[in-house]
Amino acid sequence: MKEARVILREGSDEKEFLSAVSSEAQRITILVKTDDKISAIERLRNFLLSNVSKTIVVYASNPGERDEV
Amino acid sequence: MRFDVVITSDRTMMSNHHGKEFLGFAATGPPIGLPERLWMWMCAPKPKVDKLGRPLEAPYGLRKIEASLVSAGINAAVIDPDHLGKHLKHAKVLMVGHHDFFAMCSPSIEWWLITGSEPLNSRSFKRFMRKPEIREAKKRGLKIIVGGPAAWQWLWRTDYWREFGVDTVVDGEADKVVVELANKALNGEDLPLYVYVGPGEAPSLDEIPDIKGASVNGLVEITRGCPRGCRFCSVTLRPLRHYPLDKIEREIQVNVRAGLKKCILHSEDVFMYGSKGIEPNPDLLTQLHKLAKKYCRVVTWSHVTLALVKYSQEKYNLVSQLTDILYDDNQEWIGVEVGIETGSPRLAEKIMPAKAAPYPASKWPEVVKDAFAIMHEHKVVPAATLILGLPDEREEDVVATLELLDELSNYRSLIVPMFFVPLGLLKDRTWFLRDHLTDQHIEVLRKCLWHSVKWAEDILSHMYLKGVAYAPLRILLKLFLAYVKRKGREVERSLGKAAL
Incomplete structure (x- = not known):
């Protein structure tokens, strides 16, 4: 299964995110760097609501932590 | 005995509904006309539990999660919500499933919008999550994972996500991913906030373990998924898989060993069991029903489609054959859920073109009428749904539904x-709310009300809740129907409408 991983930071360009979600990958792991974890969901809500076909996994971590999931 | 993972839900879910699962639908409404405690007793009495607080019967979805975890060697159990305290002192993970966490599904949202009062399912769930034992355990590091068919609601209700301290929301078929999540939680690894299991990762039949404990009223899955592709539906996004008969038999045996004498065959369309595409498989259906009746006094269906009711009877005489197998001294009728959705061929073609298959969508009203006639003749009693406010709905579509x-x-x-409610391929569309109601919609609500009240009185008098043991419930429901009739007339007078 094709996978894509993307990191979303505060104020980051959405191009990388849009590229990952529109790719052929059937599983997308998104790491959102944020001080408030639930705000990650609020930021992604429209995308999550519109997605029906891909497996999506969302992690959130503080901006100072390592970029790993 | 201690469990590392506790699986549970609130009382409106954790109940066998007096052995009458349709009564559980009352939890989608607010307690009107009766005090809340009485309403709760009517639709969701406490189940029997063992000395560890494990319910004799639990929702099938929770049993599947339990089965996945136990089969993977994880120390997990379904626990009744009134018995959580002693387990949460030691458990590391709490998993909570629900059909309608925040009353955002139909019909809950509709009853809420019409009455202005919060339905029981949502009230009960919020009270449950605010239990002191859950809050205390959360402070000690308990991980909370929620899921089920209503998991999408958490995306809209992040306020409660924060308040209840939910760690992970899982949407989709969780049979495989739940093991991965439990292991992460038990090993102190980071948990994802949110997981949506896409159709590409749906578990195969071999990856779906058999239930280990009895399910509410003997429900057993016979098929997952649906090929019809109705745009408003989330289940149709999943691949179609039919359980082999031996798997179904094993799960029926789990229920029978627990003392249950009833079986609910669960599918989006029981007549599609074992089908090739949508062509029914009469031999396999006959075997399935004989198998279920061998073990259970009463066998019912969860859902059928009107198109296959008509087609199966016309081509194979199948409704007659199957009801002949099921009806005896213990069972004289069968209740089932069906979808009408609309009476408009135009809207049917747009939103659910394959709902009428093998008939064309242009024939949808005829399919509905013929299927209802067949069911009436065979004492199959449908609880049917209509959807108001579908995208692109026009006045003429609502008029067609009225006709x-x-x-x-x-x-x-x-x-x-x-x-x-925006679901399935229509997930990103606008909700239908009270402000969107037109005169035609109100007319549909009126006709449905009086139709259902008339037939509910008939069903209650001749078929449902028979026997002395059910007398208190029967009386309560008759009181409720009398209240509904009175209120319905009041509303009609206020709208200047003559009685139907």
Whole structure:
């Protein structure tokens, strides 16, 4: 299964995110760097609501932590 | 005995509903006309539990999660919500499933919008999550994972996500991913906030373990998924998989060993069991029903489609054959859920073109009428849904639905109109709310009300809740129907409408 991983930071360009979600990958792991974890969901809500076909996994971590999931 | 993972839900879910699962639908409404405690007793009494607080019967979805975890060697159990305290002192993970966490599904949202009062399912769930034992355990590091068919609601209710300290929300078929999540939690690894399991990662039949404990009223899955592709539906996004007969038999045996004498065959369309595409498989269906009846006094269906009711009977005489197998001294009728959704061929073609298959969508009203006639003749009592406010709905579509309702008035059934909720391929569309109601919609609500009240009284008098043991419930429901009739007339007078 094709996978894509993307990191979303505060104020980051959405191009990388849009590229990952529109790719052929059937599983997308998104790491959102944020001080408030639930705000990650609020930021992604429209995308999550519109997605029906891909497996999506969302992690959130503080901006100072390592970029790993 | 201690469990590392506790699986549970609130009382409106954790109940066998007096052995009458349709009564559970009362939890989708607010307690009107009766005190809340009485309403709760009516639709969701406490189940029997063992000395560890494990319920004799639990929702099938929770049993599947339990089965996945136990099969993977994880120390997990379904626990009744009133018995959590002693387990949460030691458990590391709490998993909570629900059909409608925040009353955002139909019909809950509709009853809320019409009455202005929060439905019981949502009240009960919030009270449950605010239990002191859960809050205390959370402070000690308990991980909370929620899921089920209503998991999408958490995306809209992040306020409660924060308040309840939910760690992970899982949407989709969780049979495989739940093991991965439990292991992460037990090993102190980071948990994802949110997981949506896409159709590409749906578990195969071999990856779906058999239930280990009994399910509410003996429900067993026979098929997952649906090929019809109705745009408003989330289940149709999943691949179609039919359980082999031996797997179904094993799960029926789990229920029988627990003392249950009833079986609910669960599918989006029981007549599609073992089908090639949508062509029914009469031999396999006959074997399935004989198998279930061998073990259970009463065998019922969860859902059928009207198109296959008509087609199966016309081509194979299948409704007659299957009811002949099921009906005896213990069982004289069968209740089932069906979808009408609309009486408009135009809207059917747009939103659910394959719902009428093998008939064309242009024939949808005729399919509905013929199927209702067949069901009436065979004492199959449908609880049917309509959807108001579908995207692209026009006044003429609602008028077509009104005309169809007139054609169905002589068929024993309940017809419940639902407000459109964005799900499935229509996930990103606009909700249908009270402000969107037109005169035609109100007319649909009125016709459905009086149709369903008339037939509910008939069903209650002749078929449902028979026997002395059910007398208190029967009386309560009759009181409720009397209240509904009185209120319905009051509303009609206030709207300047003559009685139907």
